[in-house]
Amino acid sequence: MTVTSRTRAPRSDGLRNRQHILDIARGHFAEHGISGSLDAIAKEAGVGPGTLYRHFHSKEALLAALLTARDDEIGARRDAITRSTSDAGDALAQWLDALIEWASAFDGLPEPLRAALGEIPSPLTSTCEGYVVETDRFLARAQDEGLARADVRGRDLFLMALAISWTRGAAMADGASTSLMPHILRAGWATATAR
Amino acid sequence: MTVTSRTRAPRSDGLRNRQHILDIARGHFAEHGISGSLDAIAKEAGVGPGTLYRHFHSKEALLAALLTARDDEIGARRDAITRSTSDAGDALAQWLDALIEWASAFDGLPEPLRAALGEIPSPLTSTCEGYVVETDRFLARAQDEGLARADVRGRDLFLMALAISWTRGAAMADGASTSLMPHILRAGWATATAR
Amino acid sequence: MTVTSRTRAPRSDGLRNRQHILDIARGHFAEHGISGSLDAIAKEAGVGPGTLYRHFHSKEALLAALLTARDDEIGARRDAITRSTSDAGDALAQWLDALIEWASAFDGLPEPLRAALGEIPSPLTSTCEGYVVETDRFLARAQDEGLARADVRGRDLFLMALAISWTRGAAMADGASTSLMPHILRAGWATATAR
Amino acid sequence: MTVTSRTRAPRSDGLRNRQHILDIARGHFAEHGISGSLDAIAKEAGVGPGTLYRHFHSKEALLAALLTARDDEIGARRDAITRSTSDAGDALAQWLDALIEWASAFDGLPEPLRAALGEIPSPLTSTCEGYVVETDRFLARAQDEGLARADVRGRDLFLMALAISWTRGAAMADGASTSLMPHILRAGWATATAR
DNA sequence: CATGAATGAGTATTCATTCAT
DNA sequence: GATGAATGAATACTCATTCAT
Numbered sequence: 051m052t053v054t055s056r057t058r059a060p061r062s063d064g065l066r067n068r069q070h071i072l073d074i075a076r077g078h079f080a081e082h083g084i085s086g087s088l089d090a091i092a093k094e095a096g097v098g099p100g101t102l103y104r105h106f107h108s109k110e111a112l113l114a115a116l117l118t119a120r121d122d123e124i125g126a127r128r129d130a131i132t133r134s135t136s137d138a139g140d141a142l143a144q145w146l147d148a149l150i151e152w153a154s155a156f157d158g159l160p161e162p163l164r165a166a167l168g169e170i171p172s173p174l175t176s177t178c179e180g181y182v183v184e185t186d187r188f189l190a191r192a193q194d195e196g197l198a199r200a201d202v203r204g205r206d207l208f209l210m211a212l213a214i215s216w217t218r219g220a221a222m223a224d225g226a227s228t229s230l231m232p233h234i235l236r237a238g239w240a241t242a243t244a245r
Numbered sequence: 246m247t248v249t250s251r252t253r254a255p256r257s258d259g260l261r262n263r264q265h266i267l268d269i270a271r272g273h274f275a276e277h278g279i280s281g282s283l284d285a286i287a288k289e290a291g292v293g294p295g296t297l298y299r300h301f302h303s304k305e306a307l308l309a310a311l312l313t314a315r316d317d318e319i320g321a322r323r324d325a326i327t328r329s330t331s332d333a334g335d336a337l338a339q340w341l342d343a344l345i346e347w348a349s350a351f352d353g354l355p356e357p358l359r360a361a362l363g364e365i366p367s368p369l370t371s372t373c374e375g376y377v378v379e380t381d382r383f384l385a386r387a388q389d390e391g392l393a394r395a396d397v398r399g400r401d402l403f404l405m406a407l408a409i410s411w412t413r414g415a416a417m418a419d420g421a422s423t424s425l426m427p428h429i430l431r432a433g434w435a436t437a438t439a440r
Numbered sequence: 441m442t443v444t445s446r447t448r449a450p451r452s453d454g455l456r457n458r459q460h461i462l463d464i465a466r467g468h469f470a471e472h473g474i475s476g477s478l479d480a481i482a483k484e485a486g487v488g489p490g491t492l493y494r495h496f497h498s499k500e501a502l503l504a505a506l507l508t509a510r511d512d513e514i515g516a517r518r519d520a521i522t523r524s525t526s527d528a529g530d531a532l533a534q535w536l537d538a539l540i541e542w543a544s545a546f547d548g549l550p551e552p553l554r555a556a557l558g559e560i561p562s563p564l565t566s567t568c569e570g571y572v573v574e575t576d577r578f579l580a581r582a583q584d585e586g587l588a589r590a591d592v593r594g595r596d597l598f599l600m601a602l603a604i605s606w607t608r609g610a611a612m613a614d615g616a617s618t619s620l621m622p623h624i625l626r627a628g629w630a631t632a633t634a635r
Numbered sequence: 636m637t638v639t640s641r642t643r644a645p646r647s648d649g650l651r652n653r654q655h656i657l658d659i660a661r662g663h664f665a666e667h668g669i670s671g672s673l674d675a676i677a678k679e680a681g682v683g684p685g686t687l688y689r690h691f692h693s694k695e696a697l698l699a700a701l702l703t704a705r706d707d708e709i710g711a712r713r714d715a716i717t718r719s720t721s722d723a724g725d726a727l728a729q730w731l732d733a734l735i736e737w738a739s740a741f742d743g744l745p746e747p748l749r750a751a752l753g754e755i756p757s758p759l760t761s762t763c764e765g766y767v768v769e770t771d772r773f774l775a776r777a778q779d780e781g782l783a784r785a786d787v788r789g790r791d792l793f794l795m796a797l798a799i800s801w802t803r804g805a806a807m808a809d810g811a812s813t814s815l816m817p818h819i820l821r822a823g824w825a826t827a828t829a830r
Numbered sequence: 831c832a833t834g835a836a837t838g839a840g841t842a843t844t845c846a847t848t849c850a851t
Numbered sequence: 852g853a854t855g856a857a858t859g860a861a862t863a864c865t866c867a868t869t870c871a872t
Contacts, residue, residue: 067853087845098854103847161356167417182417202429206422209415210429213408222362222400230401234394234433242437262835282862293837298864300835457832477866488833493868551746557807572807592819596812599805600819603798612752612767612790620791624784624823632827652856672841683858688843690856 068105071095076116083157084113107173110162114173117152121177124152128184139197142188143236146211149181150232153215160216167209182208202239210235263300266290267314270307278352278414279308302368305357309368312347316372319347323379334392337383338431341406344376345427348410355411359404377403397434405430458495461485466506473547474503497563500552504563507542511567514542518574529587532578533626536601539571540622543605550606557599572598592629600625653690656680657704660697668742668804669698692758695747699758702737706762709737713769724782727773728821731796734766735817738800745801749794767793787824795820 074095078086088109092099106112127148135141153160166174186204193200214231217223269290273281283304287297301307322343330336348355361369381399388395409426412418464485468476478499482492496502517538525531543550556564576594583590604621607613659680663671673694677687691697712733720726738745751759771789778785799816802808 088847089845092855098856099845099847100849100855101853104852107847109846164412164415167415169416199429199432201421201425203421205417206425206429209412209418209422210408210426213405213412216411217359217404217408220359220362220404221364223404226396226398227401227404230396231405234397234401234405235429236433237435238429238431238433240432283864284862293839294864295838295866296836303863478868479866482834488835489866489868490834490870491832494831497868499867554802554805557805559806589819589822591811591815593811595807596815596819599802599808599812600798600816603795603802606801607749607794607798610749610752610794611754613794616786616788617791617794620786621795624787624791624795625819626823627825628819628821628823630822673843674841683860684842685844685859686857693842 067097067101071097071102071105071112072115072119075112079113079116079156079159084109084162085158088112110166111173113159113162114177117174117177120152120155124148124181137197138188138191138195139236139240142185142192142198142207142239143232145185145188146207146235147232149185149208149211150214153212154218157219160212160219163212164209164216167205178208185211197241198239199241207235207239210238262292262296266292266297266300267307267310271311274308274311274351274354279304279357280353283307305361306368308354308357309372311350312369312372315347315350319343319376326383332392333383333386333390334431334435337380337387337393337402337434338427340380340383341402341430342427344380344403344406345409348407349413352414355407358407359411362400362404373403380406392436393434394436402430402434405433457487457491461487461492461495461502462505462509465502469503469506469546469549474499474552475548478502500556501563503549503552504567507564507567510542510545514538514571521578527587528578528581528585529626529630532575532582532588532597532629533622535575535578536597536625537622539575539598539601540604543602544608547609550602550609553602554599554606557595568598575601587631588629589631597625597629600628652682652686656682656687656690657697657700661701664698664701664741664744669694669747670743673697695751696758698744698747699762701740702759702762705737705740709733709766722782723773723776723780724821724825727770727777727783727792727824728817730770730773731792731820732817734770734793734796735799738797739803742804745797748797749801752790752794763793770796782826783824784826792820792824795823 071091075091078091078094088102089099091112092102095102102112106115128145131141131144131148135144153163162172162174163178166172166178182204184204185208189198189202189204189207192198193202214235217231218228266286270286273286273289283297283301284294286307287294290297297307301310323340326336326339326343330339348358357367357369358373361367361373377399379399380403384393384397384399384402387393388397409430412426413423461481465481468481468484478492479489481502482489485492492502496505518535521531521534521538525534543553552562552564553568556562556568572594574594575598579588579592579594579597582588583592604625607621608618656676660676663676663679673687673691674684676697677684680687687697691700713730716726716729716733720729738748747757747759748763751757751763767789769789770793774783774787774789774792777783778787799820802816803813
C-alpha cells in the first residue's frame with residue numbers, strides 16, 4: 051500500500067510544494083516587505099491557504115523556514131571569516147556585518163526577530179539564539195585579545211545589529227547611513243587600544 | 246483625579262475631556278504599547294469613538310499630542326544640558342540619552358517615529374525633524390571641537406537613538422543593555438582623541 | 441429688557457446667520473451635490489452644527505428652505521408663462537421645462553424630492569405637492585383644449601420631470617440627451633392632434 | 636429549501652453557499668430595497684461578513700451577480716420579442732417595457748445602474764452597456780422603418796427606461812402611473828406617422 | 831441664541847487560522 | 852495530503868443629531 055505501482059512517485063509533491071512556497075514567499079517578502087497577508091502568498095504560489103498552513107503553522111514559522119534556508123549560507127560565511135581573518139576584532143566586525151545584512155533581507159524583518167527574543171518563544175527564537183551564541187564566540191575571542199570592551203555581551207551586539215537593520219527601513223537612512231552605522235557600531239564596542 | 250466619581254462621565258468641557266483622553270491614552274500606551282486600537286482607548290476613557298476622532302484624527306495625531314505635551318520638558322532638558330555642560334561631547338551624549346529616553350516612553354513608539362521620517366508626512370514628522378535639527382546643533386559643536394567624527398550627521402545619530410529605544414522592547418534587553426548601549430553609541434561617534 | 445439701549449440691534453444676527461447659511465449651503469450643494477455632510481457646511485459657514493440645526497431641523501429642511509427661496513422665482517416664471525403663452529400645450533411644456541431645471545439645481549436633488557412624495561411626509565413634501573397642483577392646472581387647461589392626453593395626471597408629469605432631472609446625473613447623459621428628453625416627454629403627453 | 640433545518644448552517648460547499656447568499660440577498664433587496672448593509676445580509680444568510688466578501692467584493696458586485704442571474708431570462712424575452720413581433724415599433728416598446736421591469740426589481744436599483752454608466756467603471760457597467768447595445772438594435776430597426784424619431788439614441792431610451800423605473804419608488808406612483816408611463820415614453824419616441 | 835463637544839450606532843473591509851470536502 | 856470556503860473578531864472611520872456650556 052505504501053508502494054504503489056505508479057511510475058511517478060506522488061510523494062515528492064509535498065516537498066516540492068514546500069520548496070515552491072518558500073521561493074514564492076521569499077520573493078514576495080523581498081518585494082513587499084513582511085506585512086503582506088499569507089493569503090496573497092498562497093495565491094501567488096498557486097496553493098490554498100490550508101496547504102501553506104500545513105507546512106508552516108504561522109507567519110513566523112514561514113519566516114523561520116526562510117531564514118533556516120539561509121543557515122548554510124551564514125554558516126559558510128562564519129567559517130570563511132574564521133578562516134581568513136586572523137584579527138579577532140576584524141572577525142567580530144565582519145560577523146556583525148553579516149548579521150546586519152541577514153536581518154535586512156526583508157523590510158520589517160527586524161521586528162519579529164526582536165520579538166522572538168522576548169519571553170514568549172516563537173519559531174524564530176531558536177534561530178536568533180543560535181546567532182547570539184555565535185556572536186558570543188566571536189566576541190569572546192576579541193575580548194580575550196583585548197580588542198573588545200569587557201562589558202559588552204553577545205546579546206547586546208546582536209540586538210544592535212538588528213537595530214541597525216531596523217533603521218534601514220527609514221527613508222532618512224540613505225547610502226551614507228548604511229555604510230556609516232556599522233563603523234559606528236564597531237567603534238562603539240572596540241577598545242581604545244584597538245583603534 | 247481627572248474624573249469625578251459619577252458613574253457616567255459628566256459632560257465636561259472640551260479641554261477637560263481632551264486632557265482626560267490624553268491621560269488615558271498615555272496610561273494605555275504605557276501599559277500595552279501603542280499597538281492597541283483607538284476604539285479601545287475611547288472605551289477606556291468612557292467616550293465614544295467619534296469624540297476621540299474629533300480631537301485626534303489618527304493614532305499618529307494622538308501620539309503626536311502626547312509627545313508635544315513633553316516638548317517643554319525636552320526643551321528644558323536641552324537648555325539644562327547646554328547651560329551646565331561645557332564639554333561639547335558630553336552635551337551631545339546627554340542629548341542623545343534624552344532622545345533615547347523620550348522615544349522609549351511607549352513600547353512600539355520608535356516604529357511610527359521612524360516612519361515619520363519617511364516620504365509621507367505624518368503628524369509626527371515635524372516633531373522628529375525638529376529633534377534632528379537639535380541633534381545637528383549639538384553635533385556641530387562637538388565636531389567643531391574635534392570631539393565627534395566628521396562623517397556623522399545628526400540624522401544618523403537621531404536614527405541610532407531611535408534604534409536603541411527600539412531594542413528596549415526586547416526582553417533580552419535587560420538593565421545592563423539599557424545602560425550599555427548609549428555608551429557604545431557614544432564611543433561610536435566620538436573621535437579617538439576624545440576618549 | 442426687550443429693548444436695549446445699544447446702538448446696533450443684536451437681534452438681526454439670527455436672520456443674517458440664517459441667510460448666510462443658506463448662501464453657503466447653496467454653493468456647497470451646487471459644487472459637491474447634496475451628499476456632503478452638514479458638518480462640512482456648518483464649518484464652511486463658520487457656525488457650529490448646533491446653529492445650523494437650530495435653523496434647519498434636518499438636511500431635508502435645509503433643502504426645503506433652499507427651494508422655498510426659489511419659490512418667488514418659480515412663481516414669476518409660472519406667471520410669465522401664463523401671460524405670454526396662449527397655447528395651453530406650449531404653456532404646459534414650458535412649465536415642465538421649468539420643473540426639470542428646478543430639480544436639476546443640485547446633483548442628487550431628485551432623490552429626496554421623489555422620497556418626499558412617499559408616505560412619510562418630509563419638509564419637502566409641501567413644496568412638491570404645491571408644484572403638483574400647479575402642474576395639474578397647466579395640464580387641465582391643455583386637456584380642456586384637447587392638447588393633452590386625458591389619461592395623464594399632474595403627478596405623473598411631475599414625476600417624469602423629476603425623472604428627467606435624475607438622468608442628468610449620468611455621464612451618459614450628454615448635451616444631446618438634455619435637450620432631447622423634454623421633447624420626448626412632450627411628445628409623450630401631447631395628443632396626436634396637438635402635433 | 637435552501638438550507639437544512641439544523642440550527643447552525645452546515646459547512647456546505649461553496650457553490651451552495653454562494654447561491655444561498657444570492658437567494659437571501661434577493662429577498663432582502665426585494666423587501667428593504669438596496670440600501671441595507673452587506674453585514675445585515677450576511678447575518679441574515681447566517682454567514683460571516685468575510686464569507687460574503689469572498690464571493691462578492693462589493694455591493695455592486697452582489698447586485699451584478701443578482702442581475703446576471705437574470706441574463707438568461709432577459710435574453711429569452713428579447714428573443715421572444717424578436718420572433719413574435721413583426722412591427723419594429725412594437726418590438727422596441729416591448730423591449731423597453733422589459734428593461735423597465737428589469738430595473739424595477741429592487742427599490743433603489745436604478746441609482747447604481749445610472750452610476751454604472753458614468754466614467755468610473757463598476758461591476759454593473761458591462762451589463763448596462765450590453766443592454767444599451769440591445770436597445771440600439773431594436774431602435775435601429777424601428778428607425779429604418781420610419782417608426783421612431785431619428786434624433787433618438789439607444790442610450791437615451793435606456794436612460795429613460797431607468798428613469799421610469801426610478802419613479803416607481805415614489806408612493807405617488809400608483810398603478811395608473813405604472814401602466815401609463817411606458818405609453819408616454821412610447822408616444823415620445825415614436826414618429827407621428829407611427830401612431 | 832450660539833457654540834461645538836459628545837454621541838454611538840453603523841459601515842466597509844481585512845486576515846490569520848480552522849475545517850469540511 | 853491538498854484544497855479553498857468559512858470564520859468572525861477586529862479596526863478605522865463617519866455623521867446626523869443632541870445637549871451642556
